[in-house]
Amino acid sequence: MDGSGILKGLGVTIKRLIATYVDDFKRGKARYRTDEGIAYRSSAEVQGIFTIQYPDEKLPVPEEFRFVPFLVGEEQEDGTLDPRCTACGICTKVCPAQCIWIVRSKDPKTGRPRPKPAEFYIDIDMCMNCGLCAEYCPFDSIKMDHNYELATYDRKADNIFDLQKLLKPVSYYAQIRPENYKREEEARRKAEEAKRKAAEARAKAAAARAAKAKAKAQQAKKE
Amino acid sequence: MSEQTVMIQNEEDTLLSRFPKVVRKDERKGYEGYVVEANALTDFARTLRDELGYDYLSSVTGVDYLPQGQMEVVYHAYKTTGGPALVFKVQVPRDNPVVPSLVPIYPGADFQEREAWDLLGIKFEGHPNLKRILLWEGFHGHPLRKDWREPYFEAEHKPYKSRFPEGKVFRAEERNPFGKNVDYPAGFDPAQWTPDNTNALIYEGLGRVEKASDDLPTEQIVVNLGPQHPSTHGVFRMVVTLDGETVVDLEPVMGYLHRNHEKIGERNTWLMNMPFTDRLDYLSPMSNNFGYALAVEKLLGVKPPERAEYIRVIMAELTRIQNHIFAIGMFLNDMGAYFTPSLYAIEERELILDVFEAVAGSRMMVNYFRFGGVARDIPEDVMKKIHDLAFERLPRRIDELDRYLTNSEIVRVRGEGVGVLTPEQAIAYSAAGPVLRASGVPYDVRRAEPYSIYDRFDFDVAVRYHGDVYDRYLIRMDEVRQSIRIIQQALQQIPEGPIMSGKPQYQHRVPAGESYGRVEGPKGELGFYVVSTGKGNPWRYHVRAPSFINLTALAEMTKGQKVADTVIILGSIDIVLGETDR
């Protein structure tokens, strides 16, 4: 117990301190407030200080990052968004916080349910950002957002998101989750192709059957 | 027959012949263990401990079998030399549930029995201090009873019918306005209420007590450390009775963060509980997911595919690393090294959390495990990140942390010989994890009863022998190194392949029965006891929380120490209040 342990420990802190300045010197202005600087300071290579000056600087979020969900809408020609949602209700059933509320729309004439939501709410005060709704939605309609800056002044007025507030265009989705989007489009394309092929095959078989029947009939006639 | 089955057979013969009529096997389908008559419980437990070597009582909890009119207390006992659990139960009538307390035999049952009294209303006869532990005295009823309902009650189970297809949104608080949302017991007026004697000290800020025996007419004082105190890592209170600077007695007071996780869990569907487990020990969410997944998978009878097993292990060990270095950083804070060490620790933790975020979508609330696998595969670039961390950065940084702290005279002087827990005490108090192993008991669930694929890895169970604060620091360092070893091996062995067995599902029909899934979490043995009646929701969902049970030994560790040391003793246990209070 001669204090050498403390001195050695202090050596570690001094090294870190110096590293910060050396790094500042080496990288100059690029170290702060640039995307490159932020990426460097949050990487495993970083020397010296590694903190990010939020909100002046923001850490980029990875693709899988999830925050309060949104609804994907297909962009229509008239500029409106048509929700992909079919009001199947699965998300309301998996949601652990039970913060999704859906009113299914009805055909005004027959009164029968239609596969579209009339109203759609998410109480974002309750949402626990678990992502289960997005995971189990069979129509790729509800997805987790990347926007985490949702503070408001009046939670009563602002924090129940309705259909209007929840709808975002497909292009936005493709932008924040490019890999997922690609995968899903690919799967959709394949499914459609398979469907088309199956339909074609069916049509072909039917045609062949018809031709055969015809030939048979002709044969019978001849005989 | 393997050696183990022979041994279990022998145990069974011993127990059944020793206790004819009062002990029988639990014959219910999907259940295991023994059912013991209440009046034979104490003898039974003593036999277990003294003759059969089940010296470690891990978990005590109750289940309300409302349709059968029964309350059941479920015990899980283990041998610290390893092996499976011996489960035993006591069934008592629901309207007057009285069970003898096991505190005299297993002191570790103390808090757990209090919890069962608090939440289920089971009386433990002979318990030295049977009062509420998570709730306060003005709470009405015992909330885990199946017929108890919260003042604003919507339905027994989720999903609620009101959400679809006529989901007209409203807020619960509109129907349950503040001020009217509490029930008090009959005749209870919070304004008039004064605590009784045993509680008076707790509620008084600073009290004086007569010293029992001393020639000098001096007084002792009672000091409340917390609930708002930087050293308590959250809202937690230590009521310390002091004689000068020396601690004479300490009583932990908790429950400030209580939300009745277990009741919520019993309202939830099986899957919904997964993200809720993240919020227990929010510093190690992957381990929480792991434990719960194991418990439910046992009932479902599914096994994750190989790749998923490896991913699970990698994630669980990364969790352990970030938990331990964070614990070390915060522990140094408690010691007074204000924030420099913890900042260094946080840096490594951040890099690990980046991995979690990229894989699971969230840094802390990972919700990553599914029954039969994991939610997502690890992308190529993240795999590389983990690789770099495990093979390069982390070993280097741990060495640096080691150089920085381990031989620092301040750390040693403050840590050595402080807060000692002997091996016997550690076992008796059901301490778990680093607290147990720093006291010289090499008990690690990964080795004692390997789960998942832990039997494939080469690693040492870290153990230290002094049982003091300094050893609890050292053991975390050791364990970080072992975890790095495990990750390195896992990265080398991980095969390609699917990450889920079967189709992803959101509604699970879980076969009726009970199951206990336990993992070696960073804080100790984390167990999930679940009971299914074959429905879409668990009938019982209990968490054996190491942060909570490790506090049972806190009073013992602090007695005779200086008041300043209580802070670092608490820090050395490493608790997270989200798990302690549940």
Ligand code: SF4
């Ligand atoms: S699961 Fe998808 S399609 Fe079904 S109601 Fe929810 S958002 Fe709409």
Ligand code: SF4
């Ligand atoms: S993220 Fe989770 S809590 Fe939020 S709406 Fe979706 S399922 Fe519900």
